[in-house]
Amino acid sequence: MKSAVIAGASGFIGAYFRAGFAAEGWQVRTVGRNDATADAVWGDTPAITELLDGADVLINLAGKSVSCRYTPENKAEIVRSRTETTAELGRAIAACATPPRDWFNASTGTIYRDARDRPQDEDDGELGSGFSVEVARGWEETLAAADVPATRKIPLRMTIVMGPGGGVMRPFNNLARLGLGGRMGDGGQKYSWIHVQDLFRAVLFLHERREITGAVNIAAPEAVTNAELMAGVRRVNRAPFGVPTPAWLLKMGAVLIRTETELVLKSRWVRPGKLEDAGFTWQHPELEGALADIAGRRNAQDGTVYSQ
Template sequence: MKTVVIAGASGFIGTHFRSRLAGAGWRVRTVGRSGDAVWGDTSAITGLLEGADLLVNLAGKSVSCRYTPANTAEIIRSRMETTAELGRAVAACNRPPRDWFNASTGTIYRDARDRAQNEDDGELGSGFSVDVARGWEETFAAADTPQTRKIPLRITIAMGPGGGVMQPFNNLARLGLGGRMGDGQQKYSWIHVEDLFRAVVFLHEHRQITGPVNIAAPEVVTNKELMAAVRAANRVPFGLPTPAWLLKIGAVVIRTETELVLKSRWVSSGKLQDAGFTWQYPDLARALADISGRNAAGTSVPRASARRHA
C-alpha cells in the first residue's frame, strides 16, 4: 500500500484528493491545523513523512478575498512558512518521500492575450499575486531535499462540485452582473478538480517529468464565453456587462479582487500533453455540466469554442 501525506487537506482541493486517494487504496496522512500532525510540530511531521511515497502540499489561504493588509500577510505567511517547515521535515527524514508536489499557481505568468504560456517559454508577470507565486516557488526550491523529486504545480483556476473559485463568478451571475467583464476578451485557463487529481497521480507515475508543471485543461475560453456558460449553469437568462470600474463595486460585494476576472490567464499544460496525459474534462461545457449535477448530453450549458493551446 502506498502512503501519501497531504498538507492542507481540509480545503476544497485537499478534501477531493483525500477522498480519491483513500478510495484508490492509498494510506492517507494529513498535516494541518488539525490532523495526523500539526503545523509547528516539525518532528511529528518528519515522522509522518518517513518512508512516504508522495507528499502533496496544498496549504495556503485562498486568494479569493479582498487584499487587505491582514489578508495579504496571511496569503504570504500561509504559503511560505508551511512550505519551509515541510522542507525542514523532509530534510530530517532517513527515508524521505520519493516525490514532493507543492502547489503553485498559473497566475505566475504575465497577462497574456497573444499566446499561451507554457513551461518552456512562458513569461513571468508582475504584481502582488506573481510576487507571492515567485516567493512560494523560491521557498520550495530552497528546501535541501536532494533525494526527493520536487515539482511545483502551477495550477489554474480549479473548479468542481461543492466548491472552488467559481463561486465569485456564480455570485456575480446571480446578482445580474453575469455579462462580459471589461472587454470580455481576457483568456481564462481552468482545470476540473478531478483532472487536477488525475494529473498529480500521473506525475507520480511518470518519473521523467521534472521542473514546474502547468495544470490546465486543453480548452481556453474568453471571459465572455465563460460568463455565458456560467449564466447557463445557474439558469440566469441575462447578465449586465460590467466595465472595470463597475466590477470594482461588485468585487466589494462578493469580497474578492478584480484581478481574478480581469487578468488574462492563458496557460498551456505542455509537459502533461507531451507525456500523454488525457483529460476527463477537456472542455468547459463538460466540466460545468458535471459541477451542476446534470448529464452532459442533456445540459443547456453552451459548448465554448475549443482552442487547443499546445
C-alpha cells in the same frame, strides 16, 4: 499500500484529494492547523517528519485564500502561510530516514504575465509582475531551497480549479442566478481552468512519470475568454441573461465583497505543455462538458434533477 500526506487538506481541493487517494486504496494522512482534524499540526516538525517518513507522496496545498482585499495584513499572511509551511515541510523531509519520493507543492498559473497574444507554457512562458506574481515566485523559491535530494519537487502551477464541492464555481453560479452573470470587464481576458478531477488525475500521472521534472502547468487544453466562461455558466444555470460588469463597477464591487479585481480581470492563458507532451488525457478537456459535469454532480448532491 501506498501512502500520501496532504498538507492543507481542509479546503475544497484538499477534501477532493483525500477522497480520491482513499478511493484509489492509498493510506491518507494530513497536516493542518487543528490537531482534532489533522494527524500532525504546523509547528510540530518532528510529528510532521514522522508522518512523512516512508510516505510515497507529499501534496502541499496550504495557504491563505487570495480571494480577499490585499491589505498589508492580508498580503503578509498570504505570503507567510505559503512560504513558512513550505519551508517547514522541507525541514521535515530532510529529517526523514526514508523521505517521500515525490513532493507536489501548490503554485499558480498566475505567475505568468497578463497574456492575450499567446499561451504561456513551461518552456517559454514569461513571468509577470505585481503582488500575485511575487507570491508565486516566493512560494516556488522556498520549495527550490529545500535541501531534499532524494525527493523530486514539482511546483504545480494550477489554473482556476473548478468542481462541484466549491472553488470558483460557487460565486459564478450565484452571480448567474442573480442575473449578473455577464462578461466582466471587456470579456476578452483569457481564462485557463482545470476540473478538480483532472487535477487529481494529473498528480497521479506525474507520480508515475519520473522523467518529468520542474514546474508543471495544470490546465485544461481549452482556454476560453471571460465572456465565453460566463455564457457557459449562464447555460448550466438556465439563466436567460446576464448583466455585463464593466471594470470600473467591478472595482467598486470588489471593495464591498472584499476581494480583488485581478482575480477576474487578469488574462490567464496557460498551456499545459509538459502534460500534453507526455500524453496525459483529460476527462474534461472542454469547458462546456466540465460545467455540465459539475452542475450534474451539484444537483445530484442537493436532490435536484439536471438535464442539459
